[in-house]
Amino acid sequence: MTINIIDIAYTRLKTPDVAAATDFATRILGLEPVDRAVDRLSFRSDSRMSTMSYEIGDPSETIVGFELANGEDLLNAAKTLEALGYEVCYGSHEEREQRHVSEFIAFRDPSGGRIEFAVSPQIGGNGAQLSRDAGITGFSHVGLFSRDPDRDEHFWTQICNARVSDRVGELPLLRLSQIHHSIALVPADRCGIQHINHQVQSIDDVQRSYALLSQHKVPIVFGPGRHPTSGARFVYFEGPDGMVFEYSVGVREVDEETYRERQFGFEPKSFCMWGATPKIKELST
Ligand SMILES: O=C(O)c1cccc(O)c1O
Numbered sequence: 001m002t003i004n005i006i007d008i009a010y011t012r013l014k015t016p017d018v019a020a021a022t023d024f025a026t027r028i029l030g031l032e033p034v035d036r037a038v039d040r041l042s043f044r045s046d047s048r049m050s051t052m053s054y055e056i057g058d059p060s061e062t063i064v065g066f067e068l069a070n071g072e073d074l075l076n077a078a079k080t081l082e083a084l085g086y087e088v089c090y091g092s093h094e095e096r097e098q099r100h101v102s103e104f105i106a107f108r109d110p111s112g113g114r115i116e117f118a119v120s121p122q123i124g125g126n127g128a129q130l131s132r133d134a135g136i137t138g139f140s141h142v143g144l145f146s147r148d149p150d151r152d153e154h155f156w157t158q159i160c161n162a163r164v165s166d167r168v169g170e171l172p173l174l175r176l177s178q179i180h181h182s183i184a185l186v187p188a189d190r191c192g193i194q195h196i197n198h199q200v201q202s203i204d205d206v207q208r209s210y211a212l213l214s215q216h217k218v219p220i221v222f223g224p225g226r227h228p229t230s231g232a233r234f235v236y237f238e239g240p241d242g243m244v245f246e247y248s249v250g251v252r253e254v255d256e257e258t259y260r261e262r263q264f265g266f267e268p269k270s271f272c273m274w275g276a277t278p279k280i281k282e283l284s285t
């Protein structure tokens, strides 16, 4: 039975320096801190109570959480994964509280990255109270490192319900809804999160953040530019422990009935139609 993912829900990051990462997530990225603790902190970027978090640990151990519709779908997902030989564990009470979800299961994707499927991410009555005027409207997609994009694409599109929107060389952009993509599979010799995308309200927010990031000497690793694939205008920058963050605006929505996947060449103009060149190893051609 196909695993029906509704949406991407959260990322959980680890860092040796929670204080520095918190400073970045609030003063630079602009997220709202929630559940402040000494060695652990959650953040929100939209109506959901936790869309990102930092805790003390090894930065290579990232987690991406996806939302499933209900407990029955979660149980079926666990059965499907176990039948395929995946090791599945259920989240404890404490872990569920940290994520603000009612239930979740955890397993490793075929490349070895930790993935969670969760039910009922809690919604806060008000939207996120951003820590600065970043214009963020919400957490939107991740890039996942993939040791074998063909194999991993099979997992996300055949075992789960993702659909290919576009491919840049061997890099597929996968959608879970009408939004052009929620997952990008980035060929690399490792696993886990390659980048975290937040949508912003307008191109002014992208430019304003570009200026602020430059003033704070945050490394800009791509852009400002425009993706021909999703149509989004973007800027990418580097956060703590080398994690890449992206702000973008204007990601296209696709019509499920009529949309056909497209193949782009693996070259700079497939990543940016304005002529910017990525300073990101895995996107360099
Ligand atoms: O938005 C996109 O199309 C896109 C393409 C390549 C890589 C990305 O991170 C993207 O967000």
Ligand SMILES: [Fe+2]
Binding pocket: 141, 143, 184, 195, 197, 246
């Ligand atoms: Fe992206």
